[in-house]
Amino acid sequence: MILRIAIFSAVWCGFAASTGFAVAEDASTPQRLYEQQCASCHGRGRLGGTGPALIPETLSRMHGPAIAKVVADGRVATQMPAFGASLTSAQIAGLAEYIKTPLAEVPAWTATDIAASRSMSARYVAATGPVFKADPLNLFVVVETGDHHVSVLDGDSYERLDRFATPFAVHGGPKFTPDGRYVFIMSRDGWVQKYDLWSLQEVGRVRAGLNARNIAISKDGRWLAVANYLPRTLTILSAEDLSVARIFDVADKSGVPSRVSAVYQAPTRDSFILALKDVSEIWEIATDPNAEPVFEGFVHSHEKGMEEALPSSRGLFARRRIKVSQPLDDFFFDPQYRHLVGAAREGGKAVVVNLIVGREIAELPLPGMPHLGSGISWMRDGRRVMATPHLKEGRLSIIGVDDWSIVSTVATDGPGFFLRSHESTPYVWADVFFGPNKDRMHIIDKQSLAIVKTLRPVPGSTAAHVEFDRHGRHALVSIWEDDGALIVYDARTLEEVRRIPMRKPSGKYNVWNKITFSEGTSH
Numbered sequence: 001m002i003l004r005i006a007i008f009s010a011v012w013c014g015f016a017a018s019t020g021f022a023v024a025e026d027a028s029t030p031q032r033l034y035e036q037q038c039a040s041c042h043g044r045g046r047l048g049g050t051g052p053a054l055i056p057e058t059l060s061r062m063h064g065p066a067i068a069k070v071v072a073d074g075r076v077a078t079q080m081p082a083f084g085a086s087l088t089s090a091q092i093a094g095l096a097e098y099i100k101t102p103l104a105e106v107p108a109w110t111a112t113d114i115a116a117s118r119s120m121s122a123r124y125v126a127a128t129g130p131v132f133k134a135d136p137l138n139l140f141v142v143v144e145t146g147d148h149h150v151s152v153l154d155g156d157s158y159e160r161l162d163r164f165a166t167p168f169a170v171h172g173g174p175k176f177t178p179d180g181r182y183v184f185i186m187s188r189d190g191w192v193q194k195y196d197l198w199s200l201q202e203v204g205r206v207r208a209g210l211n212a213r214n215i216a217i218s219k220d221g222r223w224l225a226v227a228n229y230l231p232r233t234l235t236i237l238s239a240e241d242l243s244v245a246r247i248f249d250v251a252d253k254s255g256v257p258s259r260v261s262a263v264y265q266a267p268t269r270d271s272f273i274l275a276l277k278d279v280s281e282i283w284e285i286a287t288d289p290n291a292e293p294v295f296e297g298f299v300h301s302h303e304k305g306m307e308e309a310l311p312s313s314r315g316l317f318a319r320r321r322i323k324v325s326q327p328l329d330d331f332f333f334d335p336q337y338r339h340l341v342g343a344a345r346e347g348g349k350a351v352v353v354n355l356i357v358g359r360e361i362a363e364l365p366l367p368g369m370p371h372l373g374s375g376i377s378w379m380r381d382g383r384r385v386m387a388t389p390h391l392k393e394g395r396l397s398i399i400g401v402d403d404w405s406i407v408s409t410v411a412t413d414g415p416g417f418f419l420r421s422h423e424s425t426p427y428v429w430a431d432v433f434f435g436p437n438k439d440r441m442h443i444i445d446k447q448s449l450a451i452v453k454t455l456r457p458v459p460g461s462t463a464a465h466v467e468f469d470r471h472g473r474h475a476l477v478s479i480w481e482d483d484g485a486l487i488v489y490d491a492r493t494l495e496e497v498r499r500i501p502m503r504k505p506s507g508k509y510n511v512w513n514k515i516t517f518s519e520g521t522s523h
């Protein structure tokens with residue numbers, strides 16, 4: 001019966017939208033209207049179904065047409081129909097406001113829910129080797145957010161080997177197993193998709209959270225960590241079959257819950273590092289089964305009126321808390337993963353944390369919202385430096401990684417989002433993501449720090465996010481538009497060599513550069 005109602009309402013929803021059949025006025029409140037028109041696809045609790053979740057955590061991060069416009073006109077390349085002919089503009093405006101309202105309480109998403117969402121592809125057959133001739137370690141995975149697909153490109157010929165549908169609204173870098181065979185892709189609705197790059201087939205998918213930030217894979221490729229905003233958890237999945245291995249309820253030592261801003265792999269430490277949004281702690285979770293015991297410190301025991309030692313944890317998934325002075329976000333790691341630099345929410349500064357001793361060791365004045373997660377590093381005059389763009393200022397900050405001092409600043413034509421380089425190129429490529437010069441891409445000499453050229457691939461269209469092939473011969477630039485393109489440049493002459501039409505190619509990731517933690521890419 002429930003199934004029949006669901007089918008009826010899905011059909012009705014498409015029928016009403018497509019015929020312009022006026023919706024009765026008993027749809028008196030936006031909530032009631034939502035239940036009638038949207039719930040069959042987007043879920044009764046707005047947490048998603050065949051359509052994405054309609055909650056502010058997801059919607060406020062989506063770029064594109066305003067919500068009311070999507071309701072009225074539908075969304076191209078998806079199953080979202082147009083309601084403009086069947087709903088009044090007041091009803092549409094009411095609906096748009098309703099779905100922007102935060103949920104009354106943080107919903108649960110338990111191990112049982114996750115397990116129930118897991119679906120392994122019945123058609124998947126694992127090939128014994130790559131089913132193509134291209135170098136499997138020089139493939140590119142290109143996320144096309146325009147129509148929620150991924151293209152797999154041969155990194156030598158730039159032929160497209162496959163193009164497959166992803167979950168709605170992929171965010172962050174896909175993560176690869178250490179051998180480069182499998183890639184994991186995450187959507188803002190918490191779906192994780194596993195794809196086999198040798199067989200060119202989806203392996204399966206699972207919903208690990210309701211609103212997720214990013215994923216990280218363990219050093220040995222066995223575990224996948226999913227950072228969630230909703231609920232306040234870190235989900236650890238088996239990378240093999242996407243089953244749930246562990247769920248951490250995230251809260252500080254005194255029990256205050258927190259969203260997880262991001263999770264990163266620290267390869268030299270064989271651990272995951274977590275940035276926490278709401279509490280002044282950084283977490284480290286061991287992915288080494290033989291990890292040393294982690295001592296959690298002392299708590300005050302009211303019963304005994306004394307300090308009592310907290311039990312230590314050891315081995316796989318042992319958790320360590322690092323106390324910091326305020327919540328830190330958006331981490332850059334030095335190449336040895338001895339230090340991280342995190343952005344402090346207030347005060348226009350960044351904080352350096354030594355991961356070995358587990359405390360803050362330096363502060364850097366970095367106003368204008370540094371985007372440390374995009375930071376890259378290289379050797380300059382015998383010294384390692386890192387560079388970070390700023391989301392609110394047209395400049396790059398160049399920082400000495402040895403003494404954490406500001407070495408220089410490079411003035412750019414506007415605030416940037418992403419930076420890229422490669423071991424074998426003398427240049428850093430920096431986009432100008434925001435403002436009137438969003439169509440520009442600066443090429444900066446790594447030694448002199450001079451801008452040697454500014455590309456303008458498509459006047460008026462955003463040029464963003466660069467990735468090199470494994471040899472550093474070519475640099476791929478996205479034209480970040482719905483009818484966009486991927487432009488391949490010769491990394492030495494800086495001339496265009498190829499243009500491949502794509503649907504808003506938001507990011508592209510080279511297998512080799514990612515699995516070797518190339519210093520020119522963000523990790």
Ligand code: DHE
Pocket residue numbers: 061063145170171172173174213214215261262330373417418465506507522523
């Ligand atoms: Fe991202 C990576 C956080 C907005 C596109 N973004 C990341 C990562 C984090 C992050 C923590 C690193 C994850 C990883 O790769 O494992 N992003 C945030 C934000 O906090 C912010 C500012 C606001 C938000 O919550 O959404 C934000 N990000 C955006 C966008 O608006 C972008 C431009 C478009 C979009 O798709 O939403 C965007 N973020 C990206 C991309 C990466 C990314 C393409 C991967 C970069 C890479 O090269 O590795």
